[in-house]
Amino acid sequence: MKYILLVVLLFSLSVCAQNIIWSDVTFNYSSLPDGVKMFRGERQSPALKTWYIDVDMNNSGIGIKAYKSKSASGKEGITSFVPSYNAVAGINGGYFDTQTGASYSALVTPDGVSAKNISSVVRDSKTYFLTRSLFGITDTREMAVDWVYHFGSNIKDIYRFDQPIPNVQGTPAPLPSPTTGEAYYELIVGIGGGPTLVKNGIKKITYDEEVFWGSGVGLSNQDPRTAVGYTSDNHVIMLVADGRQTASSGLSLTELADVMINLGCVEAMNLDGGGSSQMAVGSTLINRPEGGTFQREIPTMLAVVKNDSVPFLPPVFFRKVLDTDDPEVTVTGDWTASSIAGYWGGTPALKAPQGSGESFAEFKLNLPGSGNYTIYGWWTSASDRCSDTPFIIKHSGSIDTVRVDQTQGRFNWNLIGSFSFFGSSNESVTISNAANTPGYVIADAIRILSFDSIAVQVDEQLDDGTKLNFKLEQNYPNPFGDAIPSGNPATVISWHSPVSSYVTLKVYDVLGTEVAELINEEKSSGTYRVNFDAGFVRGGLPSGVYFYKLIAGSYVDVKKMVLVR
Numbered sequence: 192m193k194y195i196l197l198v199v200l201l202f203s204l205s206v207c208a209q210n211i212i213w214s215d216v217t218f219n220y221s222s223l224p225d226g227v228k229m230f231r232g233e234r235q236s237p238a239l240k241t242w243y244i245d246v247d248m249n250n251s252g253i254g255i256k257a258y259k260s261k262s263a264s265g266k267e268g269i270t271s272f273v274p275s276y277n278a279v280a281g282i283n284g285g286y287f288d289t290q291t292g293a294s295y296s297a298l299v300t301p302d303g304v305s306a307k308n309i310s311s312v313v314r315d316s317k318t319y320f321l322t323r324s325l326f327g328i329t330d331t332r333e334m335a336v337d338w339v340y341h342f343g344s345n346i347k348d349i350y351r352f353d354q355p356i357p358n359v360q361g362t363p364a365p366l367p368s369p370t371t372g373e374a375y376y377e378l379i380v381g382i383g384g385g386p387t388l389v390k391n392g393i394k395k396i397t398y399d400e401e402v403f404w405g406s407g408v409g410l411s412n413q414d415p416r417t418a419v420g421y422t423s424d425n426h427v428i429m430l431v432a433d434g435r436q437t438a439s440s441g442l443s444l445t446e447l448a449d450v451m452i453n454l455g456c457v458e459a460m461n462l463d464g465g466g467s468s469q470m471a472v473g474s475t476l477i478n479r480p481e482g483g484t485f486q487r488e489i490p491t492m493l494a495v496v497k498n499d500s501v502p503f504l505p506p507v508f509f510r511k512v513l514d515t516d517d518p519e520v521t522v523t524g525d526w527t528a529s530s531i532a533g534y535w536g537g538t539p540a541l542k543a544p545q546g547s548g549e550s551f552a553e554f555k556l557n558l559p560g561s562g563n564y565t566i567y568g569w570w571t572s573a574s575d576r577c578s579d580t581p582f583i584i585k586h587s588g589s590i591d592t593v594r595v596d597q598t599q600g601r602f603n604w605n606l607i608g609s610f611s612f613f614g615s616s617n618e619s620v621t622i623s624n625a626a627n628t629p630g631y632v633i634a635d636a637i638r639i640l641s642f643d644s645i646a647v648q649v650d651e652q653l654d655d656g657t658k659l660n661f662k663l664e665q666n667y668p669n670p671f672g673d674a675i676p677s678g679n680p681a682t683v684i685s686w687h688s689p690v691s692s693y694v695t696l697k698v699y700d701v702l703g704t705e706v707a708e709l710i711n712e713e714k715s716s717g718t719y720r721v722n723f724d725a726g727f728v729r730g731g732l733p734s735g736v737y738f739y740k741l742i743a744g745s746y747v748d749v750k751k752m753v754l755v756r
Contacts, residue, residue, distance in 0.1 A: 211239065211450070220472045227251030227495055229472065231363040237413070238295055240439040241432035242477050243454065244280055246495050248332050251665060255328060256501045257284065257298050257382045259305045260490050265292035267752040268486030269469040270476050275495060280472040282429045283417055284491030285384035286408075286463050292490045296463070297325050297339070299346060299381030301502055304326065306491065307341040308383040310368070312402050313578055315361070318415075321400045321700050324353040324385035324460040326419050326493075329377035330604070331507045331640065336387055336458040338397070340369045347533055347602045349375040355387075355400040362475060376569075376602060380492045380501065382419065382462070384578050388448035389420060389459040397714055406629035413441035415468035415480060419493060420451045422460025427453050429493065431470040436482035465491070499753045505665045509564070509641035513554045515541055515634055522634065524550025524624065531571040531708040533602050535636035540571045543632050552634035560612050560614040563685060563718045564641045565606070565667070568622075570633040572601035577626035580633070585619050586610040589676065594626075597633050606668070609685055611718045662687045663741045663748040668752035672725070672734065680726035682752060684709070684739055687718045692744035699738045700721060706732060714743070732756075 199715035211232045220229055233240055246255060258276050260267050273281040285296020286309075294306035308323040322338040337351035346572040350372035358366060386401045388394070398410045421427050423735035428451065442450065444461060468486040470477040480486060498636020504701070513519055516538040526541040534540040543550035558564060568582060576597035584591045584607070593607050612618050622634040642664055664685040671682040688694065697712035707728050709721050723739070725732040734756045740749045 193408070210234070211241065212425070217442040220475070222241040222279065222473050224253055224279060224497070226253045229477075232518065237440045238438055239432065240478070241430065241442070241450070243428050243430040244282075244470070244495060245664070246267075246427040246429070248334070250633075250637070251503075251505045252498050253279070254496050254498055254501045254503045255380055256494055256496045257300055257380055258492050258494055259294075259298055260292075260492075264488065266488040266490040268488055269492065270474045270486065272489070272492050273471045273701070274474045276376060276496075276500075278427075278494035278496050278500070280338075280470070281492040281494035282419070282431055282470045283463055283467045283489045284382050284493055287490050289487075292488070294490050296323070296385075296491070297326065297341070297349075297381055297383030298491045299325075299349070299378055301379045304341070304344055304346055304349070306383070307344070308339060310341065312406070314405050317362075317365050319357075319358050319365045320371060321402055322352050323383060323401050323654070324387045324397075325349075325351075325383045326460055327375065327378045328380040328503075330379050330502065330504050331377070331510060332425065332503055333377075334425070334427070334458070335482075336390065336420065336460045337375070338401075339375065339383075340372065345602070346378050347376060348375060349378060349381075350495065351375050355397050358400050358402050358406050369684075379503075382491065384460055384462040386444070387458075387460050388418060388444065388683070389456050391554065392457045393419075394445075394448045394452060396448055398444065405524050411443045411445065413443050413446075414464050415463045416442045416447050417462040417470075418447055418451055418459055419462060419467045420454075420456030422455040423457050424455075425505055428456055428459070429470070429495075430454075431466070431468050431478045433478050434479070436479070438482070440473055444525055462493075470579065475553075499670060502668070502670070504640065504667070505642045507640050507642060509559060509562075509639070511639045512554075512636060513556075513639075514538055514636045515552060515631060518550050519555040520552060522552045526550060526552070526634065529571050529633065530633075531573055533571050536568040537582050540633050540635035543624045544635070545626045545629055545632065546575050546624040548623050550624040550632075552622045554620045554622075554637050555616075556612070556618050556620065556639060557616065558612050558614040558618065558639070562612065562614070562641055563609055563613050563664075563687065564639050566620055567604035567638040567640070568595060568607050569636040570597050570598055570600065571602055571635065572633075577628045577630040577632050578628045579626050581623045581625055582607050583621040583623060584608070584610045585617065585621075588613070588641070592715060609667070609683060609720055616681055630691065661689060661743055661746040661748070665748060665750055665751045666739065670755045672755035680731070680754065680756065681722055681724040684723055685718065685720040686741055686743070688714055688716050688743050690744070691715045692746075694741070694743045696739065696741050698728075700735065706737070709739075
């Protein structure tokens with residue numbers, strides 16, 4: 192919903208002579224979807240013009256993605272960069288070589304690592320190793336600004352640290368490179384830069400630690416700046432400030448940190464600034480880099496996108512991860528530690544030879560309440576793994592067995608399935624060695640998510656305790672199809688009916704033509720899921736956007752899904 196009235200927000204910045212006056216100018220940009228707002232800020236003394244985009248990551252229709260330029264030169268201005276990917280809006284990314292376009296800052300996409308943060312710099316003939324900043328987002332839309340170091344070229348090789356390397360300018364013997372940290376396995380979006388400005392809700396500018404002295408990036412001087420951060424209620428703040436001009440002097444890093452805190456950021460970091468600072472909505476340039484419309488060509492950007500551009504899961508109401516060393520996990524039988532890297536957490540994966548069920552690992556779930564939960568498994572895959580390892584799910588008084596191919600799926604959360612649970616103490620997931628194929632079964636970790644607010648929220652109820660709210664879930668996976676890595680043309684559609692009703696569930700193409708009828712019958716109250724296999728519809732549906740529509744009594748809802756063949 193667009194805001195027609197001008198909303199003015201005032202934030203007091205103690206370090207500034209005057210307040211920045213923020214104006215909601217979202218209505219000026221009709222292409223901005225719901226959940227995305229634009230604000231313009233002005234200050235008279237010292238003169239300042241600044242803008243920020245507010246992206247509500249609780250809105251499942253939008254997301255954030257990092258991109259590398261696909262132009263022939265490897266870099267381009269923001270007004271061509273944003274539309275080249277059909278993005279909604281964008282800001283410049285991290286640091287780079289202005290001659291070659293090579294990025295000195297990390298770029299992470301769902302496909303992997305396109306660029307790494309620079310690992311070391313030479314200052315005064317000494318080599319300083321770096322843990323530089325990275326703004327990252329996981330598939331469950333969890334965000335963080337971390338100090339990271341790349342131990343390789345893959346996402347699994349990115350390790351994050353509670354503190355950066357404590358580098359000090361002029362030290363006789365710089366500190367060695369880091370050895371290990373916390374692996375960042377779930378990362379699907381990342382943009383590097385630095386220094387960090389805000390960490391855990393407080394100003395923490397790690398300028399010296401990240402060795403920005405001698406880099407041309409100043410700490411106290413006012414300059415054009417670009418920053419990204421996020422708030423405690425899961426909004427991303429993407430900001431640019433003009434500088435080096437009469438109309439806008441710019442911001443120091445200290446002032447920039449204050450601005451991000453006043454905008455509600457609990458964590459934030461600096462991106463490339465100076466002539467690189469630029470923002471666009473579509474092909475429209477928002478700011479005036481260094482006073483003009485000339486845009487320095489940049490190799491990376493952070494963009495606002497529609498939800499079909501990045502495989503974020505729907506907003507998560509509950510998340511829990513259980514590793515084999517957790518107290519809720521009981522391991523029985525002949526298990527030994529696996530020597531293969533890529534296990535979850537700090538404990539190696541366990542392996543057991545194929546057998547008849549005498550070896551098993553039971554994960555007690557201890558869920559917070561009744562609802563629909565989705566189970567994922569993490570394992571270290573290899574050619575000697577069983578291709579039909581049983582995951583036994585005890586839920587809602589039922590037992591389901593799902594067999595998974597553990598020769599595949601390394602470094603990923605692999606979907607086991609969605610199930611309804613009562614939240615009782617005897618519900619569990621058990622990994623058994625009762626496979627039918629030779630090899631080893633692996634027990635490492637499981638992840639439990641709920642996209643169902645019923646699981647964690649108290650909703651209005653009927654007198655008999657029945658929940659009042661219907662809910663149609665976003666299909667998962669989405670996008671889906673043969674062209675998705677490890678994908679197939681099938682997806683799962685789930686919904687919750689609080690009362691008995693006649694239900695129809697149909698699939699339509701973009702022209703509104705019905706392509707499949709999945710449900711057309713009376714259904715009692717409960718949570719349901721149905722498998723939609725596009726490969727069996729009309730000989731196989733082509734790639735494209737489709738819609739599924741649920742009618743349950745007077746309740747009607749429609750959601751979009753994307754098929755990639």
